[in-house]
Amino acid sequence: MNDEMDDTAGQGYRAPDAAGPAPRPGGMTPLDRRINEAFPGVVVRKDLVKAVKGNAIVPTYVLEYLLGQYAATDDEASIRSGIEQVRNVLRDHYVHRGENRLVQSRIREKGRHRVIDKVSVALNERDDVYEAEFSNLGISRVEISSEVVRKHPKLLTGGVWCICDIVYAHSGDPKEAPWRLHSLKPIQLSNLDLDGYQATRARFTTDEWIDLLVQSIGFNPELLGARAKLLHLVRLIPFVERNYNLIELGPKGTGKSHIYSEFSPHGMLISGGEVTAAKLFVNNSTGRIGLVGYWDTVAFDEFAGRKKRADRGLVDIMKNYMANKSFSRGVETLGAEASMVFIGNTTHTVPYMLKNSDLFDELPEQYHDPAFLDRIHAYIPGWEFEQIRGEMFATGYGFVVDYLAEVLKSMRDLDYSDRYREHFQLSADISTRDRDGIHKTFSGLMKLVHPTGRASCDEIEALLRAAIEGRKRVKDQLVRIDTTMTPVRFGYRGADGEWSSVPVLEENEYPELYRRGTPSADVADEGEAEASGRGRNGVGASAGNEEGARSGAAGDAAGSTADGAVPAPTDSAPAVSELEEQHLSFRDGQRGFSFDRFFGPYLRGATKVTVADPFIRQPHQARNLMELIETIAKVTDDATETGVHLVTKVDENPEHARKQLANLEMIRTSSAVAGIGFDYEFSDTIHDRSISADTGWLIVLGRGLDVFQPFDTDWLDLRLRQQRYRQVKEFTVTYMRRDQSR
Known part of the structure; x- marks a missing residue:
C-alpha cells in the first residue's frame, strides 16, 4: 500500500503540521506491552487517531486502517514516522469537501489521481449500467462494473469508504461524464486469523482482556468501574450476534451513537425519523432488498421523542422481523440477519420516569407498544454512563477497530447461548x-x-x-x-x-x-x-x-422516600440502641450511597471515632476522609468535644508521601473548625478497614472509604457536594455491636 499511495501528490485536505503526539506519560504500561507482543500489527495507540484526524470528517475505522498500515508498533520513532506518513496520505488523497473542485482540477490536469472518499452506487436503469457517486469529491455518473458491485454489495446501500483511482477522459460527448473508475478498494481488513485471535486470548486475564476491548473502542478503562466496562461491551453485541435487538435510552453526551457510527464498516447509523419500509426492508417497485440485507447492524439514532410519528406499517414489519428474522412487503417472504439498535435521549430522571410512567416513556407512541417492546432482547441503562470528557478517551493500545470488527463479524456464526447450563x-x-x-x-x-x-x-x-x-x-x-x-x-x-x-x-x-x-x-x-x-x-x-x-x-438504610429522594440523617433518626446488626452489599455503579445515610446513625453522639484504612493516600481518598468527618460533625453535639483518630499506611512513593502528610495536616486544621480533634498514625501492618465508635458500634468496610467511582471534580459538579449522586464501586458494609449493654 505504501508504494500505491506514494505515486500521486494531489492538493486535498492538509492536516496540521504538528510533529506528532507526545509519548504517553509514564511510558507503556505492562498491559500495553503484552498487547503489542500478543497482537503485532493489528493494534494501535488510541490517542494517535486524534493526532492525525485534524478537520477530516473520516470515520475512526478509516483512520485506524491507515494507522494499522504505518504505525502499528510500540517504537516511538516508528510511530512518529508512521503518523507523518498517514498525514501525507490524508493530505494527498483525502478529499475535503471545501477543496473538491481543486481536486477535480488536479485529476483533469494529471489525468489520474487516487482519492479516499465515501462511494455509493445506483443502477441507471435507462442505460443498464451501475454508476458511482463520490460524496466529498462531488462527482457522479461514474460507471462501475457489475463485477465490483457484486463483490461489494454495500456500495448500493448507503455507501462505503474506499481508496479509488479516478481517471479523467473527456470524450467530447456532453451526455457522457468524463470520469472513469480505474480501481476501487474498500477500506477493510483483507484477511483474518480467527483461530489465532481465540488462542491468544489465553495470554490475558479476564480483567486484562476486558480492558483491552474497552481501550479498543476508545475509552480509558482506568476511569471505568467493572459494571461500566461491561455495559460498554453490551453495545458491541449487535456486531457479534445475529438478529439482536437492543435499546439504549439515556442523557445526551454519553456516547450512545459513537459505536455505531465510528466503530465498524459493517454497521449503519441512520436517523430514526428518516427510514422507510422500502429503505429498511425491500423496495416493492424494484424488488431490491433494503439495509437489513446488507449490514450486520442497523442503528436508529434519535429514536426517542414522544411527539415523533412513525409509519404504523413500518412498525408492524419491524415487529415481525425482530421476532422471526423475516419480513414481507408483497407475495415473497424474505429473511435477513441484521441486528437492530434503538438509541435515544431521555429528558427526565430515572425516579421521575418510575414515579410517573415507565422507562420507555420517551419513545414515540407507535413504538410505545408492548408487542414491539417485548421483542427487545436487552435495555442498556444509558443514565449509568458518564458524560464524555476528554480524559475518558483511551491513550493505551487497542485493536485496530477494523480488525476487531472483522473478528466480531466472523464470530456471528458461533452460538454460546448454552454455555451456562453446566453450572x-x-x-x-x-x-x-x-x-x-x-x-x-x-x-x-x-x-x-x-x-x-x-x-x-x-x-x-x-x-x-x-x-x-x-x-x-x-x-x-x-x-x-x-x-x-x-x-x-x-x-x-x-x-x-x-x-x-x-x-x-x-x-x-x-x-x-x-x-x-x-x-x-x-x-x-x-x-x-x-x-x-x-x-x-x-x-x-x-x-x-x-x-x-x-x-x-x-x-431507611436501603430505601428511599416516596418521591425517590434519599433521606439524610435527621434528629428523628432512631437512637443508636435501636439500630440493628446487619450486612449490606452495594453493586458496582449503584447510586444513593452516602456517609450521612449509612454511617451517620451509627456515629450519632460519638465522642471518639477511630478510622482504620490503609489507603488514605491519594487526594480523592483524603477527600473521602474529610467527608466522613463532615458527617461526624453533623451527628455530634457542637458542645461536646469529639476526637477522630486515623490509622493508615504511609505512601511508598516519597513524593506522594509528602503530599499525603500535607493533606492529613490540612484535615487536622479543617476539622478544628467544627470542634473535632483529628489526629493520625501510620502503621506498616494495618490491613483491615473499619470505623469504630464509642457508641458501641463497629462498622466493617470491605473497601474502606474509597467506595466512589472516579468523577469530574469541577466545583460546579453536584456530585462533589452530594455523595448520593455518585456511582459506587462494588463493596460491602457490616454493622457489629461491640457493647451490647449500651
Missing part, C-alpha cells in the same frame, strides 16, 4: 421470549469476553447476571405498560440448588418507586428465596431491598 439453571417461570433475550445477550458477551467459549463458573455467572438484568429491565417495564402481563421471577439456581435473584440497579436505588403499582414476582417468592439462604445476591443480600428498607440504618 446454572434459569428460573422456570421465565418465558420463551425472555429466555431468548437472555440467551442472545449471554452468547454475545461470551463471544466478546471469552471467545473460545470456555470460562470459569464465576466468570460465566457474572455474564449471566448481566444478560438477565438486560432482559428484566425490559420485562418489568412491560408489566407496567400492559397489565395483562404476569411478573416474572428473574434469577437462577446454581449446581448446588442455591437460588440467586437478579435485580436491576434502579430497583435497588429506588425500591418503592420501582415496584409502585406493580406486583413483584421476587417479593412474592420471598419464602423460597429465604429457604435457600437468599442466594449470592438475593432479595435480602443487597442494599436497596424491602427488608433492608425496614431494618436499615436510620430506619
Whole structure:
C-alpha cells in the first residue's frame, strides 16, 4: 500500500503540521506491552487517531486502517514516522469537501489521481449500467462494473469508504461524464486469523482482556468501574450476534451513537425519523432488498421523542422481523440477519420516569407498544454512563477497530447461548421470549469476553447476571405498560440448588418507586428465596431491598422516600440502641450511597471515632476522609468535644508521601473548625478497614472509604457536594455491636 499511495501528490485536505503526539506519560504500561507482543500489527495507540484526524470528517475505522498500515508498533520513532506518513496520505488523497473542485482540477490536469472518499452506487436503469457517486469529491455518473458491485454489495446501500483511482477522459460527448473508475478498494481488513485471535486470548486475564476491548473502542478503562466496562461491551453485541435487538435510552453526551457510527464498516447509523419500509426492508417497485440485507447492524439514532410519528406499517414489519428474522412487503417472504439498535435521549430522571410512567416513556407512541417492546432482547441503562470528557478517551493500545470488527463479524456464526447450563439453571417461570433475550445477550458477551467459549463458573455467572438484568429491565417495564402481563421471577439456581435473584440497579436505588403499582414476582417468592439462604445476591443480600428498607440504618438504610429522594440523617433518626446488626452489599455503579445515610446513625453522639484504612493516600481518598468527618460533625453535639483518630499506611512513593502528610495536616486544621480533634498514625501492618465508635458500634468496610467511582471534580459538579449522586464501586458494609449493654 505504501508504494500505491506514494505515486500521486494531489492538493486535498492538509492536516496540521504538528510533529506528532507526545509519548504517553509514564511510558507503556505492562498491559500495553503484552498487547503489542500478543497482537503485532493489528493494534494501535488510541490517542494517535486524534493526532492525525485534524478537520477530516473520516470515520475512526478509516483512520485506524491507515494507522494499522504505518504505525502499528510500540517504537516511538516508528510511530512518529508512521503518523507523518498517514498525514501525507490524508493530505494527498483525502478529499475535503471545501477543496473538491481543486481536486477535480488536479485529476483533469494529471489525468489520474487516487482519492479516499465515501462511494455509493445506483443502477441507471435507462442505460443498464451501475454508476458511482463520490460524496466529498462531488462527482457522479461514474460507471462501475457489475463485477465490483457484486463483490461489494454495500456500495448500493448507503455507501462505503474506499481508496479509488479516478481517471479523467473527456470524450467530447456532453451526455457522457468524463470520469472513469480505474480501481476501487474498500477500506477493510483483507484477511483474518480467527483461530489465532481465540488462542491468544489465553495470554490475558479476564480483567486484562476486558480492558483491552474497552481501550479498543476508545475509552480509558482506568476511569471505568467493572459494571461500566461491561455495559460498554453490551453495545458491541449487535456486531457479534445475529438478529439482536437492543435499546439504549439515556442523557445526551454519553456516547450512545459513537459505536455505531465510528466503530465498524459493517454497521449503519441512520436517523430514526428518516427510514422507510422500502429503505429498511425491500423496495416493492424494484424488488431490491433494503439495509437489513446488507449490514450486520442497523442503528436508529434519535429514536426517542414522544411527539415523533412513525409509519404504523413500518412498525408492524419491524415487529415481525425482530421476532422471526423475516419480513414481507408483497407475495415473497424474505429473511435477513441484521441486528437492530434503538438509541435515544431521555429528558427526565430515572425516579421521575418510575414515579410517573415507565422507562420507555420517551419513545414515540407507535413504538410505545408492548408487542414491539417485548421483542427487545436487552435495555442498556444509558443514565449509568458518564458524560464524555476528554480524559475518558483511551491513550493505551487497542485493536485496530477494523480488525476487531472483522473478528466480531466472523464470530456471528458461533452460538454460546448454552454455555451456562453446566453450572446454572434459569428460573422456570421465565418465558420463551425472555429466555431468548437472555440467551442472545449471554452468547454475545461470551463471544466478546471469552471467545473460545470456555470460562470459569464465576466468570460465566457474572455474564449471566448481566444478560438477565438486560432482559428484566425490559420485562418489568412491560408489566407496567400492559397489565395483562404476569411478573416474572428473574434469577437462577446454581449446581448446588442455591437460588440467586437478579435485580436491576434502579430497583435497588429506588425500591418503592420501582415496584409502585406493580406486583413483584421476587417479593412474592420471598419464602423460597429465604429457604435457600437468599442466594449470592438475593432479595435480602443487597442494599436497596424491602427488608433492608425496614431494618436499615436510620430506619431507611436501603430505601428511599416516596418521591425517590434519599433521606439524610435527621434528629428523628432512631437512637443508636435501636439500630440493628446487619450486612449490606452495594453493586458496582449503584447510586444513593452516602456517609450521612449509612454511617451517620451509627456515629450519632460519638465522642471518639477511630478510622482504620490503609489507603488514605491519594487526594480523592483524603477527600473521602474529610467527608466522613463532615458527617461526624453533623451527628455530634457542637458542645461536646469529639476526637477522630486515623490509622493508615504511609505512601511508598516519597513524593506522594509528602503530599499525603500535607493533606492529613490540612484535615487536622479543617476539622478544628467544627470542634473535632483529628489526629493520625501510620502503621506498616494495618490491613483491615473499619470505623469504630464509642457508641458501641463497629462498622466493617470491605473497601474502606474509597467506595466512589472516579468523577469530574469541577466545583460546579453536584456530585462533589452530594455523595448520593455518585456511582459506587462494588463493596460491602457490616454493622457489629461491640457493647451490647449500651
